[in-house]
Amino acid sequence: MANRITVDGTTPDLDGPAEAIRNGQLVVFPTETVYGLGANALDSAAVQRIFQAKGRPASNPLIVHVADIDQARRLAVHWPETAQLLTERFWPGPLTIVLRKSSYVPNAVTAGGATVALRCPGHSVALQLVRESGVPIAAPSANLSGYLSPTQVAHLAPEIVAAAAWIVDGGPCHGGIESTVLDLESNPPAILRHGLIRSKVLGEALGIDLQHGPPRNEDPPRSPGLLLRHYAPSCPVALVESGTDPDAVLDRMSLHRYSKVAYLMVHRAEAPQPAIRLVAMPDNPELYARVLYDTLHQIDAERFDVIVVEMPPDTSEWNAIRDRLQRASIR
Ligand code: AMP
Ligand code: MG
Numbered sequence: 001m002a003n004r005i006t007v008d009g010t011t012p013d014l015d016g017p018a019e020a021i022r023n024g025q026l027v028v029f030p031t032e033t034v035y036g037l038g039a040n041a042l043d044s045a046a047v048q049r050i051f052q053a054k055g056r057p058a059s060n061p062l063i064v065h066v067a068d069i070d071q072a073r074r075l076a077v078h079w080p081e082t083a084q085l086l087t088e089r090f091w092p093g094p095l096t097i098v099l100r101k102s103s104y105v106p107n108a109v110t111a112g113g114a115t116v117a118l119r120c121p122g123h124s125v126a127l128q129l130v131r132e133s134g135v136p137i138a139a140p141s142a143n144l145s146g147y148l149s150p151t152q153v154a155h156l157a158p159e160i161v162a163a164a165a166w167i168v169d170g171g172p173c174h175g176g177i178e179s180t181v182l183d184l185e186s187n188p189p190a191i192l193r194h195g196l197i198r199s200k201v202l203g204e205a206l207g208i209d210l211q212h213g214p215p216r217n218e219d220p221p222r223s224p225g226l227l228l229r230h231y232a233p234s235c236p237v238a239l240v241e242s243g244t245d246p247d248a249v250l251d252r253m254s255l256h257r258y259s260k261v262a263y264l265m266v267h268r269a270e271a272p273q274p275a276i277r278l279v280a281m282p283d284n285p286e287l288y289a290r291v292l293y294d295t296l297h298q299i300d301a302e303r304f305d306v307i308v309v310e311m312p313p314d315t316s317e318w319n320a321i322r323d324r325l326q327r328a329s330i331r
Contacts, residue, residue, distance in 0.1 A: 030170030036139035
């Protein structure tokens with residue numbers, strides 16, 4: 001069973017977790033996006049343990065967390081101007097860049113691919129852990145593959161707890177959804193996953209338009225995570241467009257037969273039936289992101305039959321949220 005440490009001070013003692021990383025063990029740690037399940041990125045056997053613990057398909061590569069730009073540069077064969085410009089501006093932070101990998105990066109990390117995804121985390125605990133362990137840390141979200149990402153330690157699945165040598169509890173994650181993944185090998189650069197940093201802001205920094213979002217229906221996919229059902233609770237998620245009357249929606253979807261319905265809305269309305277739980281979601285994308293997974297985790301724990309979600313507006317600042325909701329609704 002995992003050792004636990006709760007971090008509340010400014011300079012926590014991370015000797016145990018850092019040593020575990022160096023020894024090839026797994027560590028759960030907080031980041032500004034979601035909780036990560038980390039291992040020494042230079043140790044293939046350690047990296048395999050991540051795939052095993054999550055039940056992650058071997059074809060889905062991992063993000064490597066680095067302490068700074070210098071460490072990132074050693075993991076890529078080249079460092080284009082775009083990488084320098086973006087990392088100086090957005091690191092440490094929730095931006096992941098994809099570049100051709102150097103020979104230091106084991107194939108296990110990149111799922112056999114020629115590129116590596118790199119990010120310098122903005123959370124002080126994550127950053128301290130990467131620094132103190134002295135190696136880059138490969139870390140996907142600390143959930144079972146396909147399921148909701150954890151934004152607090154209470155969300156961790158027992159299988160993940162059992163697989164980790166250490167769990168570092170830093171309280172709830174501030175960002176609440178994953179990083180933005182940007183491919184810098186394609187020309188022009190392309191968003192592979194919408195995330196906490198808006199594509200509009202990245203596009204403005206590069207002087208190009210990035211808002212069209214991830215390429216779809218490519219074979220093989222440029223980012224394997226793109227095509228998966230993902231970020232999903234166990235109970236079914238049904239999406240409805242904004243401003244729709246809940247009663248009409250339930251009628252149309254023949255949902256009356258369900259005994260327990262949770263309805264996540266951005267615009268307030270009256271509960272049409274007593275059995276229906278109405279959850280008022282924030283109408284601001286940052287705040288919505290912060291509470292989204294926790295809300296879904298809670299509803300899932302109460303075993304609702306269906307979660308109906310009123311979609312936020314189809315505008316660029318809601319891209320990442322709409323993406324997560326869409327993939328949560330795929331069955
Ligand atoms: P997570 O596992 O939740 O941290 O998500 C990582 C995301 O980054 C997934 O969607 C991966 O498919 C994507 N990713 C990681 N490495 C690469 C890479 N080398 N090229 C493209 N996408 C990647
Ligand atoms: Mg994930």
